[in-house]
Amino acid sequence: MSLGDPCGIGPELAAKAWTSLRDQAGLAFCVLGDAALLAAQRIPVARVADISETATHFANALPVLDMPLSRPVITGKPDSAHAPHIIAWIKASVDLCLRGQARAVITCPIAKSVLYATGFSFPGHTEYLAELCRDGDIVPTPVMMLTAKDLRVVLATIHMPLSAVPAALSVTALTELSKITNAALIQDFAIARPRLVMAGLNPHAGEDGTIGREEIELLKPAITQLQNESIDIRGPFPADTLFHDEARAGYDTALCLYHDQGLIPLKTLDFWGGVNITLGLPIVRTSPDHGAGFNIAGKGIARMDSLVAAIRAADDISRNRQAA
Numbered sequence: 001m002s003l004g005d006p007c008g009i010g011p012e013l014a015a016k017a018w019t020s021l022r023d024q025a026g027l028a029f030c031v032l033g034d035a036a037l038l039a040a041q042r043i044p045v046a047r048v049a050d051i052s053e054t055a056t057h058f059a060n061a062l063p064v065l066d067m068p069l070s071r072p073v074i075t076g077k078p079d080s081a082h083a084p085h086i087i088a089w090i091k092a093s094v095d096l097c098l099r100g101q102a103r104a105v106i107t108c109p110i111a112k113s114v115l116y117a118t119g120f121s122f123p124g125h126t127e128y129l130a131e132l133c134r135d136g137d138i139v140p141t142p143v144m145m146l147t148a149k150d151l152r153v154v155l156a157t158i159h160m161p162l163s164a165v166p167a168a169l170s171v172t173a174l175t176e177l178s179k180i181t182n183a184a185l186i187q188d189f190a191i192a193r194p195r196l197v198m199a200g201l202n203p204h205a206g207e208d209g210t211i212g213r214e215e216i217e218l219l220k221p222a223i224t225q226l227q228n229e230s231i232d233i234r235g236p237f238p239a240d241t242l243f244h245d246e247a248r249a250g251y252d253t254a255l256c257l258y259h260d261q262g263l264i265p266l267k268t269l270d271f272w273g274g275v276n277i278t279l280g281l282p283i284v285r286t287s288p289d290h291g292a293g294f295n296i297a298g299k300g301i302a303r304m305d306s307l308v309a310a311i312r313a314a315d316d317i318s319r320n321r322q323a324a
Contacts, residue, residue, distance in 0.1 A: 001029050002031075002089040002090045002092075002106075002107050002108060003032065003037075004107060004110050005109065005111050006034060006069060007075060007077055012297070013302055014038060017304050023059065027315050028054050028058035030063040032067055034073075035066040036068065038062060045062050046062065046063050046064065047066045048064065051096055075297045083115045083120065090132075091132060095132075098132075103284065103315075103321075104286065105286075106287065107125055108288070108307070109288060129285055130280075143155075145279050146263065148274040152252065153262035153263075155258070156174060157169070157257065165201070171221050171222045174198075178198075178226050179229075184280065187320065187324050189252075190320045193232060194232060194252045194253065198254075199236060200215050200236035200257075204238050220236065235255075239256070272303055273306055275309045275313045285314075290306055
């Protein structure tokens with residue numbers, strides 16, 4: 001687990017997650033971060049020299065691979081001086097996974113603005129993780145999946161204005177997104193025959209071209225191409241019909257075309273327990289579905305639901321990969 005922004009709620013959540021999971025047989029995690037900061041959360045901490053020591057200590061203390069900060073933390077006050085350490089914790093976590101020493105990485109929340117102030121050139125965690133997984137000239141294509149209860153959604157576009165979404169969509173991109181998702185459902189979720197659905201871009205999925213033609217000219221051709229390649233995908237469907245209980249029972253993942261199309265139903269279903277999972281990487285990566293929480297950091301009120309769900313998801317997915 002990379003600790004994320006030390007000025008946010010990451011240290012508190014890591015401590016709470018350890019307290020909650022310390023008695024879970026077969027499930028243990030090690031934090032890469034500042035051990036003194038975690039000890040300040042009033043839990044026992046075990047400084048480990050090697051991640052292989054994690055399981056030995058986990059029941060009695062939170063294992064920490066100590067990578068100390070160079071200056072004190074002011075809780076709730078983001079500080080770009082910590083950016084090199086935040087980045088180093090992420091990189092070291094990925095390296096451990098790539099070397100086969102860890103089954104998965106769970107990333108606590110970061111604040112991109114803190115990293116941007118020091119020249120960080122990636123839009124966010126996901127894109128940086130893909131770069132860290134580069135193999136020569138090949139950088140894997142990461143896909144953002146979010147899960148909550150029985151709902152999984154993947155996003156064709158993420159953090160961009162709605163006005164830019166139509167131009168960002170293409171048959172090529174949508175088919176790649178769908179193939180990566182389909183492969184991940186088989187490998188990571190042990191679903192032998194994944195069922196995908198695609199949401200429409202426009203109200204009523206364009207209503208036969210009378211409320212936009214993207215469904216006719218873009219989405220349906222992508223779906224047809226995928227079906228011809230034996231991928232079980234249907235749509236495009238009006239987004240307002242896809243997320244009620246009966247509809248969710250009919251698919252394994254919904255492909256959504258913009259951020260709020262997928263996130264609003266997911267957070268309505270389970271606001272506190274959502275998990276962010278990165279598909280398409282050679283490593284397993286999960287994250288809580290929330291930010292660094294500077295406004296509540298240090299108050300003891302941060303909820304651990306999402307982080308605990310991310311830890312459990314990382315454990316499940318990595319075990320599925322090992323069994324594949």
